[in-house]
Amino acid sequence: MKSRYATMLFGLLIAGVAHAGSADHIKTSHAWIRVLPGDLPAAAYVTLNNDSDAPIALTGASSTAYASIMLHKSSSEGGMNHMAMLDAMPVPAHGNAALAPAGYHLMLMKAVKQVQPGEHVQLLLKFADGSTLATDFLARPANAVDAGS
Amino acid sequence: MKSHRSCFLILLLLLAGTLLLSACHHDEPLPFRLTNVTGHMPTLQFQLTDDQGKTVSAEDYRGKVVLLYFGYTHCPDVCPLTMAHLHVVMQRLGKLADGAKILFVTVDPSRDTPKVLHAYVHAFDSRATGLSGKPRTIEALVKRYRSAFTREPATADGNYEVIHSSAIYVFDREGNPRVLFTPASSQDDLVHDLHLLLAQGDAE
Numbered sequence: 001m002k003s004r005y006a007t008m009l010f011g012l013l014i015a016g017v018a019h020a021g022s023a024d025h026i027k028t029s030h031a032w033i034r035v036l037p038g039d040l041p042a043a044a045y046v047t048l049n050n051d052s053d054a055p056i057a058l059t060g061a062s063s064t065a066y067a068s069i070m071l072h073k074s075s076s077e078g079g080m081n082h083m084a085m086l087d088a089m090p091v092p093a094h095g096n097a098a099l100a101p102a103g104y105h106l107m108l109m110k111a112v113k114q115v116q117p118g119e120h121v122q123l124l125l126k127f128a129d130g131s132t133l134a135t136d137f138l139a140r141p142a143n144a145v146d147a148g149s
Numbered sequence: 150m151k152s153h154r155s156c157f158l159i160l161l162l163l164l165a166g167t168l169l170l171s172a173c174h175h176d177e178p179l180p181f182r183l184t185n186v187t188g189h190m191p192t193l194q195f196q197l198t199d200d201q202g203k204t205v206s207a208e209d210y211r212g213k214v215v216l217l218y219f220g221y222t223h224c225p226d227v228c229p230l231t232m233a234h235l236h237v238v239m240q241r242l243g244k245l246a247d248g249a250k251i252l253f254v255t256v257d258p259s260r261d262t263p264k265v266l267h268a269y270v271h272a273f274d275s276r277a278t279g280l281s282g283k284p285r286t287i288e289a290l291v292k293r294y295r296s297a298f299t300r301e302p303a304t305a306d307g308n309y310e311v312i313h314s315s316a317i318y319v320f321d322r323e324g325n326p327r328v329l330f331t332p333a334s335s336q337d338d339l340v341h342d343l344h345l346l347l348a349q350g351d352a353e
Contacts, residue, residue, distance in 0.1 A: 034225070
């Protein structure tokens with residue numbers, strides 16, 4: 001009897017994993033947005049932890065608060081700043097990847113209404129397998145250097 | 150005997166004078182930690198429009214230690230990070246920061262009007278001023294400091310990207326170039342060097 005329940009439970013777990021996808025294996029931390037005045041594009045940052053055995057690719061995000069969001073990466077070569085649009089950011093198996101200032105970031109454009117520092121904005125992170133993860137980002141002032149405490 | 154004594158006194162005074170003069174001498178090299186560009190770059194010279202719409206020249210900022218940065222407001226990642234770091238540096242200087250000035254020169258003058266620039270720079274630090282001008286004027290200024298920027302072709306929605314230099318040029322109170330700060334440099338070194346420059350020839 002006991003073992004039958006266990007088998008059922010195991011079966012359910014397997015089914016759950018098969019349907020849930022990448023998003024279930026991602027934990028987020030340090031999610032914040034640097035808010036800029038007016039309708040200037042802002043940047044969102046977050047650290048992603050992947051607890052699965054396979055790498056997971058973040059492909060972008062969407063939000064009801066911004067009309068357009070793009071995955072970008074800043075790089076500096078020979079003293080010149082360059083920003084490139086990317087299709088995906090890899091999160092290694094059992095590892096972390098961070099969207100952080102001067103590197104990977106989500107560029108948020110055309111805010112539906114001006115976001116104020118202190119507010120929380122929900123972004124829906126999208127992964128390569130089509131799964132999504134709703135994450136709350138803390139809006140921080142322009143002159144913040146990190147996610148704060 | 151008396152004349153001998155006064156002669157000695159004059160000599161002593163002369164010696165004291167010489168010592169004082171050499172102590173005040175400006176060419177004495179300062180122990181900078183950042184890349185020293187003293188004498189290797191042109192002095193601070195420009196005629197631009199500030200974020201209040203007023204025509205200003207480099208002479209208006211003489212007496213202040215100037216931190217010159219070329220950027221643009223439609224740059225959501227690196228430019229704000231640089232400005233946020235400069236704000237932290239100003240805070241670390243405390244009261245001394247009143248002797249320093251951040252000048253943010255836009256390399257995107259068509260989008261960065263004085264109004265946009267004003268809101269932008271003040272979101273970072275009250276001691277920052279945004280400067281704009283005719284594209285040709287800005288191009289010449291960028292060239293003057295051997296900096297560079299290029300514009301990438303616009304996307305379908307008219308958005309475009311600007312590739313630009315990330316250095317910060319630090320000038321002393323007389324407008325002479327002194328040190329160069331790059332993203333690879335340490336913030337402590339910038340604070341250290343600013344202390345040296347701010348201690349020099351307080352204008353007030």
